[in-house]
Amino acid sequence: MRPHSIPGCHWDGSPRTAPARRPLRVAATSPSRLLRAGQSGRCRHCGNRIDLYPRADGRPIALHPAELATAHAPASCHWHLSSGIAHPHGDGSAWCRIPHAVLCPQRTPLCRINPSLTSVRRQLAVRTRRLIDTGVFIPTAAPTSAAPDGPDRPLVRMLLGYYLADGPVEAIRCVAQTSHRTRCPRPVLAPDAPPGSWRLLPVGTQRGQLALSEQVTAVYDLSQLPHAEQRRWRIQRCPAHATTHGAADLALAGWQVFDPLLHAQHLRTGLPYPPAPGSKER
Incomplete structure (x- = not known):
């Protein structure tokens, strides 16, 4: 004989409860937007x-x-x-x-x-x-030279400063969270957005009381772009997520403030691409 079940309860009469789904949110007072x-x-x-x-x-x-x-x-x-x-x-x-x-x-x-x-x-x-x-992890050897299309960690100029990227310019990926709660797969260098330009620029700064001599190096210059575009690169977001304030970050932006002593190994004295016809390097 089949027992009668009460709606909303298990066959033995115990209540059927389901944990309420709690979406992850970022507090407005949090110093970091990272989930x-x-x-x-x-x-x-x-x-x-x-x-x-x-x-x-x-x-x-x-x-x-x-x-x-x-x-x-x-x-x-x-x-x-x-x-x-x-x-x-x-x-x-x-x-x-x-x-x-x-x-x-x-x-x-x-x-x-x-x-x-x-x-x-x-x-x-x-x-x-x-x-x-088990094939879960495949070790990768550290790169010994620059990528074929550009430096492996290029120096980028934006917002009146110099930053070292964590990978090639073409491989910098958006850090925003999608509606499926995964990281956005789109690159920051979007085909429908204005790109920067490679230039040979003098790089030097003051470190404490020590004056460092300037040297000319290849820089991916974004300083000619509008301020909104430079800020989009700084927060490392694609154009679709640049104005989406409700989307949190699923990764840290890979920029490091350029230090001429710590990052000297990543400087390149030649442009990765030949300059466009008629262009002048500063």
């Missing part, structure tokens, strides 16, 4: 999970996803989070976050590590091997 679900990624060297956070100066940093005891980590590797921003020191608690570069089994540690951190590195190395054996 918490979009901060996770995988290290391109070892394939292990990392958590990406912006620092106070806007630069991203990859942290190990788990907290570690402060007694097991060197003081120079202590990081803590406050309002979604990573700060390079402890917060007085017994736990801290440390950069993934310290534990990455495919990289040399940035500081002296103790046996506890060595054990964590060993565990990550075993996990990397499993990811490679």
Whole structure:
């Protein structure tokens, strides 16, 4: 005999409840527009999970996803989070976050590590091997030269400043979230938007009290574009998402403020493309 079921209940009479869906939102007072679900990624060297956070100066940093005891980590590797921003020191608690570069089994540690951190590195190395054996992660060799169409990390001029990109100009991808809650696949260099131009420009700056000599290098110049276009490049969004304020970011913008000492290896003295007929380089 089939038992009678009550509407909205299971066969045994227990209530049928479904968890309410809660869309992810970005608080208006948040220093970062990045969604918490979009901060996770995988290290391109070892394939292990990392958590990406912006620092106070806007630069991203990859942290190990788990907290570690402060007694097991060197003081120079202590990081803590406050309002979604990573700060390079402890917060007085017994736990801290440390950069993934310290534990990455495919990289040399940035500081002296103790046996506890060595054990964590060993565990990550075993996990990397499993990811490679199962085909989940395919290690990629670091590029040894510039891309055929341009520098691998070009220098870009916009908003009265110089920034170093994290990849070729053609490969810079929009960081906005789509309606399907995935990252937008469109490039920032849209075919229907005005492009920049490659120029040979003198690059130099003041670093503290040390005056650095200027040198001429290849720069992807966006300074001739309207301010709205330069800002679109700075926030790393395609034209469709440039004016969409409701769409959050699923990744950190890959720009780094140009430093002539730290980024000297990425400077190029020749243009990647021949100049257009009749054009004059400044």
